[in-house]
Amino acid sequence: xxxxxxxxxxxxxxxxxxxxxxxxxxxGNVPAILHTPLxxxxxxxxxxxxxxxxxxxxxxxxxxxxxxxFFAVLLGAGNAAGGYAVTDRMLAMFKTSDAKPxxxxxxxxxxxxxxxx
Amino acid sequence: MFILGSQLLIGAAxxxxxxxxxxxxxxxxxxxxxxxxxxxxxVGMVAAVAASFLYLFTVDAxxxxxxxxxxxxxxxxxLIGGVGxxxxxxxxxxxxxxxxxxxxxxxxxxxxxxxxxxxxxxGHTQGVTQLVVTLLGGCIGAVSLSGSAIAWxxxxxxxxxxxxxxxxxxxxxxALLASVAVAGVIxxxxxxxxxxxxxxxxxxxxxFGCAMLFGILMTLPIGGADxxxxxxxYNAFTGLAVGLEGFVLQNPALMIAGMVVGAAxxxxxxxxxxxxxxxxxxxxxxxxxxxxxxxxxxxxGSERPTDASDAAIKMRYASSVIIVPGYGLAAAHAxxxxxEFVKLLLAAKVSVKFAIHPVAGRMPGQMDVLxxxxxxxxxxxxxxxxxxxxxxxTDVALVIGANDVVNPAARADKSSPIFxxxxxxxxxxxxxxxxxxxxxxxxxxxxxxxxxxxxxxxVYGDAQAVLIKMIEAVRxxxxxxx
Numbered sequence: 387x388x389x390x391x392x393x394x395x396x397x398x399x400x401x402x403x404x405x406x407x408x409x410x411x412x413x414g415n416v417p418a419i420l421h422t423p424l425x426x427x428x429x430x431x432x433x434x435x436x437x438x439x440x441x442x443x444x445x446x447x448x449x450x451x452x453x454x455x456f457f458a459v460l461l462g463a464g465n466a467a468g469g470y471a472v473t474d475r476m477l478a479m480f481k482t483s484d485a486k487p488x489x490x491x492x493x494x495x496x497x498x499x500x501x502x503x
Numbered sequence: 504m505f506i507l508g509s510q511l512l513i514g515a516a517x518x519x520x521x522x523x524x525x526x527x528x529x530x531x532x533x534x535x536x537x538x539x540x541x542x543x544x545x546v547g548m549v550a551a552v553a554a555s556f557l558y559l560f561t562v563d564a565x566x567x568x569x570x571x572x573x574x575x576x577x578x579x580x581x582l583i584g585g586v587g588x589x590x591x592x593x594x595x596x597x598x599x600x601x602x603x604x605x606x607x608x609x610x611x612x613x614x615x616x617x618x619x620x621x622x623x624x625x626g627h628t629q630g631v632t633q634l635v636v637t638l639l640g641g642c643i644g645a646v647s648l649s650g651s652a653i654a655w656x657x658x659x660x661x662x663x664x665x666x667x668x669x670x671x672x673x674x675x676x677x678a679l680l681a682s683v684a685v686a687g688v689i690x691x692x693x694x695x696x697x698x699x700x701x702x703x704x705x706x707x708x709x710x711f712g713c714a715m716l717f718g719i720l721m722t723l724p725i726g727g728a729d730x731x732x733x734x735x736x737y738n739a740f741t742g743l744a745v746g747l748e749g750f751v752l753q754n755p756a757l758m759i760a761g762m763v764v765g766a767a768x769x770x771x772x773x774x775x776x777x778x779x780x781x782x783x784x785x786x787x788x789x790x791x792x793x794x795x796x797x798x799x800x801x802x803x804g805s806e807r808p809t810d811a812s813d814a815a816i817k818m819r820y821a822s823s824v825i826i827v828p829g830y831g832l833a834a835a836h837a838x839x840x841x842x843e844f845v846k847l848l849l850a851a852k853v854s855v856k857f858a859i860h861p862v863a864g865r866m867p868g869q870m871d872v873l874x875x876x877x878x879x880x881x882x883x884x885x886x887x888x889x890x891x892x893x894x895x896x897t898d899v900a901l902v903i904g905a906n907d908v909v910n911p912a913a914r915a916d917k918s919s920p921i922f923x924x925x926x927x928x929x930x931x932x933x934x935x936x937x938x939x940x941x942x943x944x945x946x947x948x949x950x951x952x953x954x955x956x957x958x959x960x961x962v963y964g965d966a967q968a969v970l971i972k973m974i975e976a977v978r979x980x981x982x983x984x985x
Contacts, residue, residue, distance in 0.1 A: 395632050398750045398758065405746075405759040408525065409766030415532040418861060418886045421771065421868030422600055424531055425738055427541055428764040429607035431524050434548065435614040435745045435761075436581075437517070438752050440555040442621040443577050447565040451621050456576045458617035463584030465610035466548055471592025472603055473541045476872050480534040483880035 433466025516554030517756035523547030612647025615744035640747030650718035682713035739768025778861035812976030821898035831904010900932035
């Protein structure tokens with residue numbers, strides 16, 4: 387990649403180290419009640435791999451490289467889009483009782499997508 | 504000039520994406536701000552993906568003749584993968600969330616592994632460091648892909664039983680060592696060593712084959728209740744693989760996003776392992792439940808069944824009830840019926856709380872999501888440490904499809920395989936009801952002392968069917984009074 391900022395190994399290690407610390411601290415503050423959306427949300431975040439997949443596919447010059455690059459973009463795009471969709475859906479479900487004062491027995495009317503499997 | 508501009512734009516978009524990801528994850532520290540957080544992160548993703556089309560201005564000379572085909576392939580892959588996963592993600596049942604997370608882990612790992620494969624087959628890597636990092640990231644990505652596929656099959660019920668055989672650890676170690684050795688061969692060939700028996704491309708296939716085989720073998724023996732740890736580990740693996748491939752492509756956004764996810768996965772893995780009082784190595788490398796089979800006769804007495812409606816009426820006239828949900832609630836899709844029942848209790852001025860064990864269900868936080876889906880406000884939901892002292896002053900504890908997480912043997916019985924695991928003190932409530940499918944033992948095969956204790960009654964049946972009976976019983980009371 388003709389990137390302006392060619393990284394040496396040490397700069398990369400600094401980035402890794404700081405990102406790991408930041409991640410550990412930020413994630414450590416997420417309450418246990420949100421651990422499932424946190425996990426699907428971090429699924430979504432690693433969906434950024436699709437950008438790497440696109441780079442690889444654009445630079446592919448043989449059929450094999452094109453096939454694998456296509457596979458990478460396909461998986462990465464699915465990872466990002468699916469991770470976003472489920473996380474967004476889950477987070478929208480978390481409500482306090484204050485949000486709906488004294489109507490605890492009324493929201494049975496909500497539509498639920500309960501699929502029997 | 505134009506090329507320089509495109510590179511600046513890509514850099515700026517990626518920087519922006521990395522910032523928005525971190526900010527979005529930060530917003531997840533409260534359920535109130537979290538919905539905004541994921542939307543913010545989504546904007547970052549769209550920006551990064553859109554900007555990556557600017558890479559087209561700087562493609563390798565060798566790839567230039569194929570550029571139109573490659574664009575077509577990229578757009579097709581984005582549409583099929585993105586739109587397909589979007590619709591599945593919008594529709595999938597909340598009870599299937601652990602499977603979905605396993606799939607997304609596998610997809611991310613597979614994508615990272617594929618990037619490594621393209622770099623290796625195309626001979627794009629420069630220098631030993633880049634090659635080693637490519638191989639490492641590729642190996643982790645491939646393990647995550649195949650391991651997550653097995654985890655998915657287990658969670659979805661395609662694979663019913665953990666597969667264990669003699670000498671398993673030896674076979675697993677061989678597969679891992681083989682992939683390391685083949686990585687060595689690929690490295691040697693890049694350094695100009697000849698006479699390696701097979702063409703380098705063949706070695707690359709063997710390398711990915713060994714790594715994927717190891718992922719499969721490593722996941723096969725792991726049992727259902729250990730799934731929270733396994734999912735967390737693959738989450739960390741995928742993050743790590745993405746981060747490493749980010750270094751190979753010299754893309755800091757991938758490095759940062761991957762590493763943050765890696766750290767998150769590791770943290771969750773540690774939390775899950777702690778909640779089971781086991782080390783991570785213990786979960787991965789020992790066959791849980793096969794350790795102690797000697798002590799089934801230690802508990803005297805018998806399980807006392809009771810009727811669903813009797814239990815329901817007792818709860819209706821109690822002043823406080825704590826509900827302990829477990830995997831059985833998810834398996835029976837009973838969360839809506841549960842909240843319907845709880846609303847009847849609340850209407851009768853009973854104080855109701857939910858107590859969640861960190862490893863209840865098949866992934867971290869699964870119970871919280873199911874309750875939220877049913878409409879339970881999150882201020883009624885309490886985690887282990889916040890509620891454990893309340894059981895002693897509570898009239899009724901209702902355990903639904905949970906077993907090991909309420910087994911008092913973990914507190915007292917040193918010979919029990921789960922000794923030392925933090926549990927919910929449901930047994931300390933004045934009366935305990937346990938809704939359970941049948942008399943059989945739970946997953947771990949451990950006898951639960953709680954079921955035999957004098958203050959405990961069993962309500963046998965599918966959680967959904969039992970809760971429907973309970974709802975009818977309490978409604979019947981109301982009708983009789985009116």
